Structures are given as structure tokens and as C-alpha cells.
Amino acid sequence: MRISALYAQTSEAPRRDAILYLKRYSPLLKWQPYKENVLDIGCGDGSVTREVLYPYLEDHLEKLMAVDLSEEMISYAKENNDLDRITYKPVDLDNEEDVRNLGMKFDHIFSFYCIHWIADQRSLFKRFYNILNPGGQIFITTLSDSSLHKTFKKYLTDETWAKYLPNTSGFTDYTDQPEEFVTNLLEETGFKVELCITEKQATPVDDFKGFIRSVVSVHRFINYIPEEFKEEYIQDQIRNNCEFSLYSKETGKYSWTYTSFVIVATKK
Numbered sequence: 001m002r003i004s005a006l007y008a009q010t011s012e013a014p015r016r017d018a019i020l021y022l023k024r025y026s027p028l029l030k031w032q033p034y035k036e037n038v039l040d041i042g043c044g045d046g047s048v049t050r051e052v053l054y055p056y057l058e059d060h061l062e063k064l065m066a067v068d069l070s071e072e073m074i075s076y077a078k079e080n081n082d083l084d085r086i087t088y089k090p091v092d093l094d095n096e097e098d099v100r101n102l103g104m105k106f107d108h109i110f111s112f113y114c115i116h117w118i119a120d121q122r123s124l125f126k127r128f129y130n131i132l133n134p135g136g137q138i139f140i141t142t143l144s145d146s147s148l149h150k151t152f153k154k155y156l157t158d159e160t161w162a163k164y165l166p167n168t169s170g171f172t173d174y175t176d177q178p179e180e181f182v183t184n185l186l187e188e189t190g191f192k193v194e195l196c197i198t199e200k201q202a203t204p205v206d207d208f209k210g211f212i213r214s215v216v217s218v219h220r221f222i223n224y225i226p227e228e229f230k231e232e233y234i235q236d237q238i239r240n241n242c243e244f245s246l247y248s249k250e251t252g253k254y255s256w257t258y259t260s261f262v263i264v265a266t267k268k
Contacts, residue, residue: 013203013211013256014044018052018112021141021262026056028194028264029108029137035062036107039131042114043068046077046088053110054083065102067091069220094118099127106131109138116143116261117219121182125189132267138191139264144178144198146258147244148215151237161233164224178261191265199260202246208254212241 038057043049043066054064064086068074077088092098093115109128118124128138143149155161175181183196205211216222216237225233246255 013205014113015048015052016203017141017201017260018048021260022052022056022139025139025195025262025264029139030135030266031060032107032135036060037062037104038064039102039106039109040064040066041093041109041111043077043088044070044073046073046081046086048112049077049086050081050083054086057108061085063087065089065104065106067093067102069093093124093127094120096123096127099131102131104131105133105136107133107136109136109140111138111140111142113141113143115140116149122185122189125185125191129189129191129267134267136267137194137264140262142261142263144259144261147241147256148212148258150244151240152221154240161225161236164226164229165221166224182261182263186263186265190268192268193263193265195262195264197262199262200258201260202255202257204248204251204253204255206253208242208245208256209238211256212238 036057038061040049040053046066049064049066054061057064062085066077066086067089068077069090069092071090074088074090082088089102091102109132115121115124132138155165156167178198179196183193186193186196213234216234222230222233242254245257247253248255
């Protein structure tokens with residue numbers, strides 16, 4: 001099965017949280033009197049973009065550009081979640097030229113569980129700031145901790161995998177005071193912080209192993225693993241994530257345990 005199709009079947013946690021946080025914190029958003037250009041960062045297979053974000057934005061929307069690093073994900077999104085006012089595009093957020101080449105500025109930027117993959121958050125927030133119109137806003141959910149964080153950090157010293165991987169966990173280090181850390185980054189960039197909080201979550205996942213496989217298979221670390229060892233690496237990731245997660249004998253399901261970061265900020 002294509003990774004994009006697998007991801008589409010196992011995206012209940014991102015979908016649930018996108019609905020939850022939009023409902024809970026949308027009063028902090030301020031809309032322009034005109035139809036807006038909006039950017040969705042890390043759109044994955046496009047299902048959350050089309051089924052959650054688009055209906056929420058529809059009355060305010062001129063154009064919704066949805067971007068993702070994975071060309072396979074973008075191809076799947078175009079095939080399965082296309083709408084007239086949505087444009088899907090492969091973009092590497094870690095590449096300043098890619099961001100500049102978006103070719104327009106935006107009134108709102110949304111991102112659901114994506115930016116924790118990018119280590120240099122200071123530069124990332126500057127890029128967001130530069131592509132926002134004055135008074136524009138960011139609405140971001142990301143991860144400050146999860147079973148994935150724990151597993152990737154473990155691999156930095158793992159005898160089998162450390163020799164293949166770069167000397168980084170692949171996640172942002174939000175320190176032991178994540179809210180203060182990110183608030184300072186945003187304010188230094190020029191944003192007015194409307195919200196910056198963490199919330200602990202535990203989400204039962206029907207196909208937990210499939211969910212972990214889909215995430216690991218699109219993470220850039222998979223490219224460092226020799227082809228003949230990739231399946232072994234994925235299976236090891238699945239075992240470790242199960243170890244770091246909650247299992248219910250009653251339901252027979254694993255729960256993905258994580259700490260969400262919710263950020264709303266306005267360009268001054």
C-alpha cells in the first residue's frame with residue numbers, strides 16, 4: 001500500500017485535534033473584511049485540509065494553498081481531496097527559497113502537527129512572519145513530546161541505527177519550559193502572542209502500528225537507512241513506539257500519548 005493511502009487510513013488523531021482546537025480557540029482569530037489567502041502547512045494526504053480546515057474557512061476564503069514536503073502525499077491529495085479553491089504544492093519549509101517561491105503573501109497560516117520536525121524554529125517563525133500580510137495570524141498545533149520523540153532520541157545512541165542517522169533527534173527541542181521558550185521566539189520575531197499552551201493527550205488509535213508506519217515512512221530519517229534495512233527499521237520503530245504508549249487490554253487498542261502545543265499569534 002502507498003504510504004499516502006496508509007496515512008489517510010490512520011489520521012484520526014490529527015483530524016480529531018484539528019476539530020477540537022479550531023472549535024476551542026477560533027475566537028482568537030481575526031478575519032479581514034475581504035476574502036483571504038490562507039496557507040496550510042504540512043497538509044499530508046489533504047484529508048484534514050479538505051474535510052476540516054476548508055469548511056471552517058469557506059466563508060472567509062479566496063484561496064487555500066496546502067503544502068507538504070512529501071511529493072507522494074501531494075499527489076494523493078490532488079487525486080483524492082481536490083477542490084476549486086484548494087491548491088496543493090510540494091514545499092520544503094526548511095528551505096528558505098522554497099518558501100519565497102510560494103509567490104504570494106497570506107492572511108492566515110495554519111499547521112496541524114508538522115513543525116516539530118523542523119529543528120530551527122527561530123528561522124521558521126521568521127519565514128512565517130515574512131509571508132504574512134500585516135495583521136496576519138498563525139494558528140499552529142505541534143508536538144512538544146510524544147512516543148515518537150522518545151523513540152527518535154533513543155536511536156541517537158542505538159547500536160543498530162545510530163551509525164546511519166544524523167546526530168539529531170529530528171525534532172525541535174522545546175526545552176523543559178516549552179511555553180516560555182516558544183513565546184520568546186515568537187515575540188523576538190515580531191509576533192504578538194495570543195495563545196501559547198501545552199496540553200497532554202492520549203488518543204486511542206484503531207490501527208496504531210499502521211499509524212506509526214505511516215509517520216516513520218515519510219520522515220526524512222528513512223532516507224538515511226540502507227534500502228535492505230528499511231523494513232527492519234520500521235518494525236523496530238513500531239515496537240519502540242508501542243513500548244512508550246498506553247495499551248488497553250479491555251479495548252485491545254494502543255493510545256498515542258503526546259503533549260500538544262497550541263499557538264496563535266498575530267503579525268504586528
